[in-house]
Amino acid sequence: MHKKINAILIPVIMIALLGAFVLLPPKDFSERENRYLAPAPKLSIGTVTDGSFMEDIADYVSDHFPFRDFWIGVNTRVGLMRGKTLINGVYFADDDYLIEKYEPSGNMKKIATVVNNFADKVDAKVTFMAVPTSVVINRDRLPAGTEGDADAQLEELKELYDALDCYTIELTELLTKRNNSGQVFYRLDHHWTNTGALAAYGEYYKLMRSLGDPVSAVEKRYKHQEWAATISPGLLSDTRDMFYSHTYKEVSDTFRGTLFNKVGECGLGCDTITSLYLGPMFLEMISCRTEDGTQVPLFDDSKLETADQYAYFLSGNHPFLTISYEGAVETIYISKDTGPGPLEMQEAILPDILIVKDSFANCMIPLMLGDYASITVLDPRYYGDSISSYVNENGIDEVLFVYNMNTLGTDLGIRRIK
Amino acid sequence: MVFSSIPFLFYFLVLFLALYYVVPFKLKNYVLLVFSLLFYAWGEPIYVFLMMFSAGVDWLDGLMLEKHPKAKKLYLTIAIVINLGLLCFFKYANFLMGAVSSVFKIAVPAVNVTLPIGISFYTFQSMSYSLDVYRGNAKVEHNYFYYLMYVSMFPQLIAGPIVRYQTIADEVRNRQITKENFVNGVSRFLLGLFKKVLLANALGELFTLVSAESNVPAATAWLGLIGFALQIYFDFSGYSDMAIGLGLMMGFHFLENFDHPYISRSVTEFWRRWHMSLSTWFRDYVYIPLGGNRVSVGRHIFNLMVVWLLTGFWHGAAYNFILWGIYYGVLLILEKYVYGSALEKAPTLVKHIYTIFAFMIGWSLFAFDDMGAFGKFFVSLFGANGFADAKTFFYFRSYIISILIGVVCSTPLIGDFLKKEHKPAVELLISLVTAVLFIMAVAALVTDSYNPFLYFRF
Numbered sequence: 001m002h003k004k005i006n007a008i009l010i011p012v013i014m015i016a017l018l019g020a021f022v023l024l025p026p027k028d029f030s031e032r033e034n035r036y037l038a039p040a041p042k043l044s045i046g047t048v049t050d051g052s053f054m055e056d057i058a059d060y061v062s063d064h065f066p067f068r069d070f071w072i073g074v075n076t077r078v079g080l081m082r083g084k085t086l087i088n089g090v091y092f093a094d095d096d097y098l099i100e101k102y103e104p105s106g107n108m109k110k111i112a113t114v115v116n117n118f119a120d121k122v123d124a125k126v127t128f129m130a131v132p133t134s135v136v137i138n139r140d141r142l143p144a145g146t147e148g149d150a151d152a153q154l155e156e157l158k159e160l161y162d163a164l165d166c167y168t169i170e171l172t173e174l175l176t177k178r179n180n181s182g183q184v185f186y187r188l189d190h191h192w193t194n195t196g197a198l199a200a201y202g203e204y205y206k207l208m209r210s211l212g213d214p215v216s217a218v219e220k221r222y223k224h225q226e227w228a229a230t231i232s233p234g235l236l237s238d239t240r241d242m243f244y245s246h247t248y249k250e251v252s253d254t255f256r257g258t259l260f261n262k263v264g265e266c267g268l269g270c271d272t273i274t275s276l277y278l279g280p281m282f283l284e285m286i287s288c289r290t291e292d293g294t295q296v297p298l299f300d301d302s303k304l305e306t307a308d309q310y311a312y313f314l315s316g317n318h319p320f321l322t323i324s325y326e327g328a329v330e331t332i333y334i335s336k337d338t339g340p341g342p343l344e345m346q347e348a349i350l351p352d353i354l355i356v357k358d359s360f361a362n363c364m365i366p367l368m369l370g371d372y373a374s375i376t377v378l379d380p381r382y383y384g385d386s387i388s389s390y391v392n393e394n395g396i397d398e399v400l401f402v403y404n405m406n407t408l409g410t411d412l413g414i415r416r417i418k
Numbered sequence: 419m420v421f422s423s424i425p426f427l428f429y430f431l432v433l434f435l436a437l438y439y440v441v442p443f444k445l446k447n448y449v450l451l452v453f454s455l456l457f458y459a460w461g462e463p464i465y466v467f468l469m470m471f472s473a474g475v476d477w478l479d480g481l482m483l484e485k486h487p488k489a490k491k492l493y494l495t496i497a498i499v500i501n502l503g504l505l506c507f508f509k510y511a512n513f514l515m516g517a518v519s520s521v522f523k524i525a526v527p528a529v530n531v532t533l534p535i536g537i538s539f540y541t542f543q544s545m546s547y548s549l550d551v552y553r554g555n556a557k558v559e560h561n562y563f564y565y566l567m568y569v570s571m572f573p574q575l576i577a578g579p580i581v582r583y584q585t586i587a588d589e590v591r592n593r594q595i596t597k598e599n600f601v602n603g604v605s606r607f608l609l610g611l612f613k614k615v616l617l618a619n620a621l622g623e624l625f626t627l628v629s630a631e632s633n634v635p636a637a638t639a640w641l642g643l644i645g646f647a648l649q650i651y652f653d654f655s656g657y658s659d660m661a662i663g664l665g666l667m668m669g670f671h672f673l674e675n676f677d678h679p680y681i682s683r684s685v686t687e688f689w690r691r692w693h694m695s696l697s698t699w700f701r702d703y704v705y706i707p708l709g710g711n712r713v714s715v716g717r718h719i720f721n722l723m724v725v726w727l728l729t730g731f732w733h734g735a736a737y738n739f740i741l742w743g744i745y746y747g748v749l750l751i752l753e754k755y756v757y758g759s760a761l762e763k764a765p766t767l768v769k770h771i772y773t774i775f776a777f778m779i780g781w782s783l784f785a786f787d788d789m790g791a792f793g794k795f796f797v798s799l800f801g802a803n804g805f806a807d808a809k810t811f812f813y814f815r816s817y818i819i820s821i822l823i824g825v826v827c828s829t830p831l832i833g834d835f836l837k838k839e840h841k842p843a844v845e846l847l848i849s850l851v852t853a854v855l856f857i858m859a860v861a862a863l864v865t866d867s868y869n870p871f872l873y874f875r876f
Contacts, residue, residue, distance in 0.1 A: 001842065005849035007604040010856055017860075018428055054419075054460050061425050065864050074861035082620065084816045088865070145812030264865075 020066035027064070037063040072264030080266065085143035088262045094141040096268050097187045098259035099134045102149040105409025108156050112163030115401065118417050119166045121388040124354070125211070126399045127167040129204060130157055131192065131360050133406040134185040137175045153405050160408075169203050186271045189257020190406065191310055194248065194274050197364035204400065205371065249277040251301075255309045273309060275299060276366050286369065291320040298323070298366055313362040319382030323365070324374040351397035356380060356387065358411060361402035381413030388418065419460040420576070420871055421660045422614045424863050430457065431664075438668065439595070447567050447590065450668065457572035458536070465534035468504070473569040475500045476544040477562050480551045484558045497548040505541045509533055513735035536576035536873070538732055542699055544569050547583040549703055556584040564590055573664035577657040577873045579675035579695035586670050593669035603666030608852060610659025615859040617824050618653035619869055621645045624817045625785070632794065637806040639798040641813050641821075647781045648824040651680060653872050654693065680828040683769035684761055685749045685776050696732070700725050715755070722754075723747045736787040745783060749776055 029036050041047065041056030048054075065071065079087040086092075091099040119126040132153060135142065139150040154172065161168045175184050175196055184196035192200075255271040278286075278298070288296050300315035314321065350373035355361055357377065365375060376396065378387060391399055403411065419426050434453045441449055459466040479497035483490055506514075508531055519526040547565075550556035559565045568590060574581050621644075628634060628642025658675035665672045679691035689697055708721040723744070730743015753761065761769060782799065786792035797803075826832065836848065863869065 001839075001845040002836070002848035002852070003601045003605040005846065006608060006852050007601040009849055009853050010604060010608060013853065013856065014428060014432065018432060021428075049463050051461070051463055054463075058423065058425050061429065062864060062866055065424060068864060071861040071864035074857065075865040078858050078861065082817075082819045085812075086816060143812060144815075145808040145810070148809055 017066055021064065024066055069264055073266050074264075076263040076266045086146070090259050090262050091135075091143055091146060092263075093138060093143060095187075097134070097138055097141050097185075098263065098268070099138055099142060100190055100259065100406055101146075102133070102135045102153045102406060104152045104156050107409045107415075108160040109163050111408065111414055112160055114415055114417055116163075116165045118388055119399075122391040122396075122399060124391050124396050124399045125167065125208070126401075127169060127204060127207065128161075128164055128401045129169040129171070129200060129403075130160055130408060131196075131200065131402065131404045132157060132172050132175065133190065133404050136172060136405070137179050137184050137196075139176075156409065157405055167207060169200065169207065171200050171203065174199055174203060186255065186257055188260040188268060188271050189255065189310060190259055190404075191257065191360060191363070192404075194276060194363055194367075197360075198367055201364050201367050208398065247277045248274050251275045251299075251312065252304045252309050256307075257310055261307075273304075273312065275312065275363070278366070278369075285325050286323060287325065288314070288321060288323045290318050296321065310359070310362070314365060314377070317359055317362070317379060318377070319379050321377040322374060323369070323377070352376070352395065353398040353400060354378060354387070354391055354396045355400050355402060356414070356417065357400075357402040358404060358407060358413075360404045364402065379413060380417050381411070383413075384416075386418050419457050419572075421657065421664075422611060422619075422863065422869060424860075427611075427860075427863070435667065443595075446595075446668075447564055450571065451563055451567040454567065454570040454572040454575065458570060458575060461535055461576075465537075468508070468534055468537075469540055469570060470566060472501065472504055472541060473544055473566045474562065476548045476569075477559065477565040479548045480558045480565075481560070483548070483551050490552055494548060494552045498545065501541050501545045501548075505537060507531065508537055510731075510735045533735075539578050539580055540569050540575060542580050542696075542732075543574075543582070546580070546699065546703065550582065550584050556582075557587055559583070559587075559590070571670075573661040573668075573670075574672065577654070577661075578693070579658050579661060579672055580699055581672050581695070582699075585673055589670050595669040599666045599669055603663045603668075605663070605852075606666060607660050607663030608856065610656040610661075610663060611859055612855050613652040613656030613659060613827070615862050615869070616855060617820070617827060618649045618651075618656055619862065620820045621652070621817070621824055622649035622870060624813065624820075625649060628813065629785070629791075629795065631809075633803045634795075634798050635804040635806050635810060636799060636801040638810045638813055639795060641810070641817065643778055643782055643785075643799065644821055645817065646785050647680075647778055648821065648828065650781065650784070650872065651676075651828060652824065657873075678828065678830050680774070680777075681770075681830070682773050683766065684753055684758075684773055685746065686753050686758075688773060688777055689746070689750070696729070700729055704728060719751050719755075722751055726750065733784070734787065737789055738783055738787050738792060742780060742783040745780055 026040075027037055028039070038056065038059035040060055041053050043053060047056070076087050080092065086101060089101045091101060093099045115126070115128060136150045136153050139147055142150065157172070161170070175192075178184055178195060178199045182195040183193055184199070185192050250272050252273040253270060255273050257271065260268070283298060286298055288298050290296055296315050296318065298314065300312055303309060303311040303315060308316070311317075350371065352374045353368070353372045354376045355365065355378065357379065361377070365377060368375060376390075376394075378390075380387065390396075401414075403414065408414065419430060421427070430453070434449070437453075438446055438449050455466055455470075458469060462469075476497055479493055482493040486493065511531060515526045518524075547556060547559075547568075551558055559568070568581075568583060568586065571581070624645030625642045628638055628645070631638075634642070655676035662672050662674070673695060675693060675695050677691040677694070679688050682688040682691055705721055705725045708724060709717060710721065711718050713721065726743045726747030727740065728743070729746070730739045730741070733739045733742070752758075761772065764772075782796055783792065786795060840848070
């Protein structure tokens with residue numbers, strides 16, 4: 001008898017789903033997954049004979065399947081019930097952390113060669129910051145037996161740093177330590193938190209200050225400190241504090257990022273995003289512009305309403321951004337009751353930096369604001385011109401590469417740098 | 419197109435069945451033909467014409483055999499030469515050229531032909547028609563479209579079973595499309611779908627993870643190999659179940675293709691239960707014409723080796739498949755002439771352990787078409803890299819439930835349970851479980867996780 005029930009029940013489920021597909025309005029964009037869904041394919045002799053029409057149909061049907069999120073969540077829960085802790089390339093780790101599996105790319109030597117060639121060509125100080133990802137920093141939370149992933153990443157990191165001829169920032173120990181007291185990585189997103197970014201930037205900052213040789217940028221910075229100390233003694237334990245004291249604010253407690261999207265709803269809650277807080281007066285002075293001059297907000301509150309909340313920082317990825325001060329820098333000193341400071345002085349003594357990066361740098365860049373006269377941000381995936389010429393022509397003092405280890409090996413941008 | 423995909427399940431199949439049931443009987447064959455060609459063209463938009471040509475050759479040959487009974491041998495030879503010629507060119511040319519150039523150390527121009535999906539299945543199917551007509555075992559089909567429908571019929575087109583024309587000859591013109599057939603067909607199809615999506619894919623993942631690593635310890639290697647063994651069984655028999663189920667929904671009765679091979683107590687028995695449509699094909703069209711076992715011992719051994727060499731080679735144009743065939747040929751000869759009688763007297767447990775070990779080693783050969791990778795894996799199985807490491811525990815924990823479910827499902831336990839009539843409450847429960855499994859299968863397909871097609875080399 002069960003066969004008879006099956007022969008009715010299953011077709012009913014199928015036809016109900018088919019009905020939902022036909023009746024639900026088609027979506028172009030999936031906010032949750034932060035991507036455009038496959039469009040309805042166009043039928044032509046060309047697309048049929050090369051098979052692309054059929055592939056596109058399959059993508060379209062899969063992307064627009066009704067209640068997609070529900071199905072992804074069901075699939076994850078089934079996997080968890082089977083005892084799996086690795087689902088869709090994501091480990092289900094202790095304390096409800098999702099951690100991306102690490103696959104060594106074997107490309108580290110290639111990348112080092114590209115960066116070394118680049119460093120030879122520019123007059124600036126070149127530093128590489130390869131950020132170990134959650135798989136390394138949350139190694140103790142990984143499912144038993146998968147620690148090899150962390151070792152593999154550390155091996156690649158070592159290979160990269162051994163081959164690089166520029167300055168490098170070693171973050172593994174620091175971030176691991178910081179992770180004991182705070183949270184360096186989000187639970188449900190592959191990015192680091194402000195805590196991680198701040199610790200890493202502090203390390204870079206220390207390196208730049210510690211360099212003994214008379215590099216102009218560092219010299220400038222020392223001068224800047226001395227100068228600033230004359231205006232506002234006592235306030236400056238750190239150059240950054242000259243402009244603002246670091247205050248932080250929780251901006252979202254509903255963040256579910258890229259890793260969540262891979263596994264769907266399975267009862268892991270949400271992350272909170274804590275961000276540097278900058279007063280409106282300060283923000284007003286910041287000019288953050290794309291290549292065509294469009295002003296982009298440093299912190300984009302509207303993105304907190306979308307599924308891709310990490311785009312709050314720098315309002316997402318851009319091929320090219322320049323961040324500098326506009327108008328009266330003095331106002332900040334006035335606001336801090338330290339009296340007006342001269343704008344020309346300010347511009348003369350602060351270094352200019354160029355950051356070549358992936359999205360990990362997005363939440364770090366705002367932390368650097370007080371220390372640089374200008375910050376140029378470049379994503380080489382979309383920037384085809386010679387970056388070294390740009391550095392030399394614009395008198396850039398420091399070049400900082402910021403890449404996370406998980407995607408560095410497969411990143412297509414960094415290998416195109418010239 | 420493959421059965422275990424959203425486009426097939428929710429669009430192709432629904433549309434096809436609706437149309438198939440609505441049209442009058444005379445048109446049903448044409449609906450099936452058109453959908454079958456669409457089904458094949460979905461993945462092979464160009465090679466669909468090759469299939470039509472290949473079918474045309476045997477169909478024409480059937481007519482010729484009928485018209486010119488005196489020239490039977492000639493016409494049969496022509497058909498076989500063309501069939502095997504096409505198969506050799508599209509499937510084996512790359513491999514043979516490579517082999518020639520490496521053996522004779524000469525440069526041979528590479529032939530870069532991509533393998534048409536399912537060519538081994540439909541060539542064998544179509545060839546069996548010419549052979550059966552020649553032998554007088556099958557009626558001649560005069561309608562090309564009906565014949566093409568038989569060759570291209572989408573349920574068994576790309577992954578078998580190899581349906582011989584004589585099996586369904588009567589049903590081409592006269593078949594019962596009944597409620598009972600439909601009901602049985604749905605459940606059979608679902609069984610196959612669950613095998614493929616919920617068992618084969620889940621276990622294949624394990625083997626993919628393990629084989630991506632190098633120098634694994636023995637326990638990990640065995641876990642991976644168990645994963646592969648269960649994957650290939652559930653994948654292949656799942657496809658056959660889906661094909662048989664779809665056939666039933668349309669009123670066709672295909673022969674069974676798998677009969678719980680993993681419970682066999684000898685390798686000989688294993689091959690009576692594994693991919694039966696292929697072994698009977700080779701038995702009827704190669705082994706018996708060579709004389710079968712009614713010959714001298716030497717000749718019999720020769721016959722067996724020829725059949726198993728070909729069986730291995732049929733599975734793919736690579737050395738490992740040839741070795742895999744030879745391996746089974748040798749085992750079957752040993753069972754026949756050396757230790758068969760001793761095995762017969764051994765305790766059941768010993769028989770099972772022997773057979774399981776034999777087919778597991780077989781799968782390790784089958785799984786790697788790169789002989790270097792096979793060598794590394796093979797020594798891993800026997801402890802070249804230690805017994806176990808931390809990762810072994812991870813694999814064990816992640817896949818042991820799936821493995822246990824797989825082992826239970828490869829015995830007749832569940833099938834026997836379902837065959838019995840139960841109380842209505844139990845029957846209802848079975849249906850609810852079926853619905854839950856269906857939802858799990860759809861979830862796996864929508865998520866688009868690991869869902870390989872294993873037969874692209876066949």
